[in-house]
Amino acid sequence: MRKRIYILSILIGYLVSLVFYPSAVNADTVVEKEAIDEYVMSYLERNGLPGAAIVIVKDGEVIYEKGYGHDSAGKALTEKSLMRIGSSSKPFTGFSVLQLVEKGKINLDDPVVKYLPELTMDDDRLDKITIRHLLSHTSGIPNPTIIEPANTIKEGIERVNSWKLQWEPGEKYYYSNANYWILARLVEVVSGMDFPEYLKEKIFIPLGMKDTLTTINSGDPVKGLSKGYITAYGTALPWSELEQMFAGAGGIISTASDIGKWLALHSNEGLMDNGERLISKELLEESHSPQPGSPKYGLGWSLSSKEVKPPRISHSGALSTVQAQLDIVPSSGYAIGVLLNSFTTTIEHSYELSSGIIQLTEGRIPEDNSPMPRLIDMSLGLITVIYLILGIRGVKRSREWANRRMKYPAWRYYLRLLPQVVPTVFIGWLFFVVPNLQNNSSTIKDAFGLWMALMVLLTIVFLIGVLVTAMRIYYRIKFK
Numbered sequence: 001m002r003k004r005i006y007i008l009s010i011l012i013g014y015l016v017s018l019v020f021y022p023s024a025v026n027a028d029t030v031v032e033k034e035a036i037d038e039y040v041m042s043y044l045e046r047n048g049l050p051g052a053a054i055v056i057v058k059d060g061e062v063i064y065e066k067g068y069g070h071d072s073a074g075k076a077l078t079e080k081s082l083m084r085i086g087s088s089s090k091p092f093t094g095f096s097v098l099q100l101v102e103k104g105k106i107n108l109d110d111p112v113v114k115y116l117p118e119l120t121m122d123d124d125r126l127d128k129i130t131i132r133h134l135l136s137h138t139s140g141i142p143n144p145t146i147i148e149p150a151n152t153i154k155e156g157i158e159r160v161n162s163w164k165l166q167w168e169p170g171e172k173y174y175y176s177n178a179n180y181w182i183l184a185r186l187v188e189v190v191s192g193m194d195f196p197e198y199l200k201e202k203i204f205i206p207l208g209m210k211d212t213l214t215t216i217n218s219g220d221p222v223k224g225l226s227k228g229y230i231t232a233y234g235t236a237l238p239w240s241e242l243e244q245m246f247a248g249a250g251g252i253i254s255t256a257s258d259i260g261k262w263l264a265l266h267s268n269e270g271l272m273d274n275g276e277r278l279i280s281k282e283l284l285e286e287s288h289s290p291q292p293g294s295p296k297y298g299l300g301w302s303l304s305s306k307e308v309k310p311p312r313i314s315h316s317g318a319l320s321t322v323q324a325q326l327d328i329v330p331s332s333g334y335a336i337g338v339l340l341n342s343f344t345t346t347i348e349h350s351y352e353l354s355s356g357i358i359q360l361t362e363g364r365i366p367e368d369n370s371p372m373p374r375l376i377d378m379s380l381g382l383i384t385v386i387y388l389i390l391g392i393r394g395v396k397r398s399r400e401w402a403n404r405r406m407k408y409p410a411w412r413y414y415l416r417l418l419p420q421v422v423p424t425v426f427i428g429w430l431f432f433v434v435p436n437l438q439n440n441s442s443t444i445k446d447a448f449g450l451w452m453a454l455m456v457l458l459t460i461v462f463l464i465g466v467l468v469t470a471m472r473i474y475y476r477i478k479f480k
Contacts, residue, residue, distance in 0.1 A: 033064055035360050040068050043353055047371045048234040049342050051077040052353065055260035056361070057335040060268030062260040071341055072227040072238040079256040082211060082225045083339045084241070085324040086317025089214065089252035091287075092262075093180050094135050094300020096187050096198060098283045101131075105190050108132045108299075116186050118154075120161050128169040131186070134179040135299040136291035140165035143176035146437045150245040152216060153188060153195055156181045173294040177249035184248025195247055206278055207265060209258040214251040218319065219243045222253055228321025229342035232452035233381055234374035236342050242320040242446045250319060256339055259326065263335035266313075266328055288313045288328075310358070316351055318343060320449050325350035327358065334361045345451040346373045377453035384457045391464030398471035406480065413476060417469055424465030427458050 036056070044052060051069025055062060067077035075081075100106050106115055109130050113119055119126070125140070133139040142163060150156040160178055167174075184195045191198050196214045204212045215222065218241045229236040254262075270277050270284040287299040296303050304312040310331045317324035323340040325348070336357050338350045356366035394401075405413055435442045448455040 032360060036064065036357055037066070037068075039356055039360060039366055040353060042368070043349075043356065044069055046368070047344075047349060048231060048236055048374060049340065049344075049349060050229050050236045051341050052350075053077055053079055053081055053083065053256035053339045054353070054357065055079065055256040055263065055337040056357065057260055057263045057267050057337075059333040060264050060271070062257075062264060065257050065260055067256065069341075072229065075226075077341065079260075080211065081341075082222065082253055082255060083324070083341055084218075084225075084228070084250075084317075084319055084322045085252050085254055085259070085326075085339060086250045086319045086322060087177075088315045088317030088324040088326050089246075089248070089250050090180050091300040091315050091326070092199060092203060092214075092252060093183050093187070093248045094287055095203065095279065096195075097131065097135060097183055098279055098287060098299065099202060100187065100190050102280055102283055106131060106186070108135075112182065112186060115190055116182070118189075119157060119182060119185075121164070122162050123164045125165050125169060130169070131183075132291060132299070133169045134183050134186075136294040136297050137173050137175050137179055138170050138291065138293040139176070139179055140167045140169050140171065140174070141176045141178045141182075142166050143174070143178060146434065146442075147244075149217075149243065153181060153185045153245075153247050156245045156247065157185050170293050173297055175297075177246070180249035181245075181247065187248075196251075199252075203278065204258075206276075207258075207261045207272060209254065209261055212252065212254040212258045214247065215253065216247045216251065217243065217245050218251075225253055226341070228319070230321060230449045230452060231342055231344045231373060231377075233377045234371065237452070239321050239449045240445075241322075242442060242449070246319075250317065254339075256337055259337040259339070263326060263328065263337055267333060267335045310362075312358075316348060318348070318350075320446065323348060323350040325354040327354045329358060329361075332361060334358065336361075343449075344373045345454075346376050380453040380457050384453075384460050387457070387464065388460050391460065391468070394464065394468045395471055398468060399475050402472050402475035402479070406476070414473075417472060420465045420469045420472075424462055424469065427462040427465075430458070431462070 040052060040054060049069070051067065051071060053067040055065040057063065065079035067079050067081055069077050071077055071081060101108055109132055111127055112129055112131050112134060113127055129139045141160065148159050150159060187198055188195050193201070196216070199214050203209070213222070227238045228241060230239045265272060265278065266284065269281045270279045272278060288301055289298050290296065290303055291298060296305060302314045302316070304314060310329050313328040313330065315326050321343050323343055325338045328335045336354045338354045340350050359366045405416060431444050431447065435444055435447065
């Protein structure tokens with residue numbers, strides 16, 4: 001009798017556990033969440049990053065979303081915090097173009113000038129560029145670093161009027177933001193809607209991405225969006241975003257929670273929660289597939305190389321104060337979104353974090369890699385200090401240097417100044433001329449934001465070079 005009661009009690013306990021803990025997946029998920037929290041917080045602390053927001057999707061459903069750290073206002077980051085996603089905006093632009101393809105309004109392999117006659121370029125091969133070429137970055141259009149500002153997308157594509165193609169359209173892959181400026185304008189012209197409004201009405205609202213929007217310029221004010229950070233010497237500094245027109249290529253502002261809905265759509269064959277489609281399964285698969293001349297890029301999405309395990313459909317994003325990473329892992333059904341409110345030149349922290357989370361979903365333990373950006377910056381800092389000490393010594397010995405060469409003819413004397421003059425002139429050109437080329441909107445401050453530790457070193461080299469050169473010329477003139 002006691003044995004029967006014992007067995008019955010075990011059976012009842014088992015049934016109760018099934019009611020309150022429906023499946024082993026839930027238990028596993030709790031363990032994964034704890035491991036993910038520990039991993040993300042450890043990574044942020046080790047690398048001196050202010051904060052991050054992540055979302056994890058499994059088989060088309062969001063299973064975890066969370067924020068860590070703080071924003072520039074000192075508020076805790078959450079899965080609802082607004083952050084820029086940079087070039088991770090490109091899949092949205094590609095998706096909007098494919099929606100127009102599905103409606104029969106455009107054809108992927110038609111020349112883009114068929115629908116966008118306003119597009120001109122100083123190259124007869126422009127007529128050969130198709131919409132597919134733009135989507136897959138095989139158009140041959142360059143991606144210049146220095147460009148003029150623009151206030152509208154229409155103005156933005158007018159900047160390519162004087163450009164020339166780098167090679168034949170369709171010949172090879174070359175990443176260019178200009179491809180996606182043009183695609184954003186294509187959406188506007190074909191749909192008859194402003195690009196931000198199109199994304200809102202045709203993608204954001206249907207998916208329930210209530211907090212997501214896109215801007216034309218990085219300087220456009222957005223309520224609730226705090227400043228991002230740059231990193232230097234193992235710490236983070238609040239910084240203003242570089243001014244630029246980036247609609248279509250990098251203008252979306254979103255949250256981890258909203259990005260989860262976007263990734264869920266791509267992990268569920270294009271189906272929304274209500275079973276409706278925003279795009280056909282065939283076109284969605286096409287966007288995730290390699291294109292002619294572009295084995296590592298689809299129609300708005302990057303495709304991982306064979307060396308990356310497991311294979312991923314991805315897109316990274318980086319502006320001067322943020323980084324983002326979107327990863328879809330078809331083999332496991334997982335999709336990961338990582339948004340960072342900081343930028344580091346020497347490493348893609350968002351990619352590293354996403355890769356670590358993917359490893360955790362596979363039951364593997366991510367490696368605690370050394371904080372290389374901090375080590376690189378500290379090394380540059382040490383070089384800066386050494387150069388400063390030697391430079392001060394050089395300034396003090398300028399008269400002695402000049403006296404030893406006072407008998408040189410003028411041409412030989414001034415020739416010996418070249419080792420100081422050449423780097424000084426180059427750095428001066430970088431600081432004072434480059435920010436003003438082509439009337440672009442970047443400043444010296446923006447240059448410092450891109451890599452603070454390197455720019456501090458270059459500043460010291462420049463100042464020492466100016467002082468040493470000036471002192472040696474002074475003593476030559478005064479005592480000759």
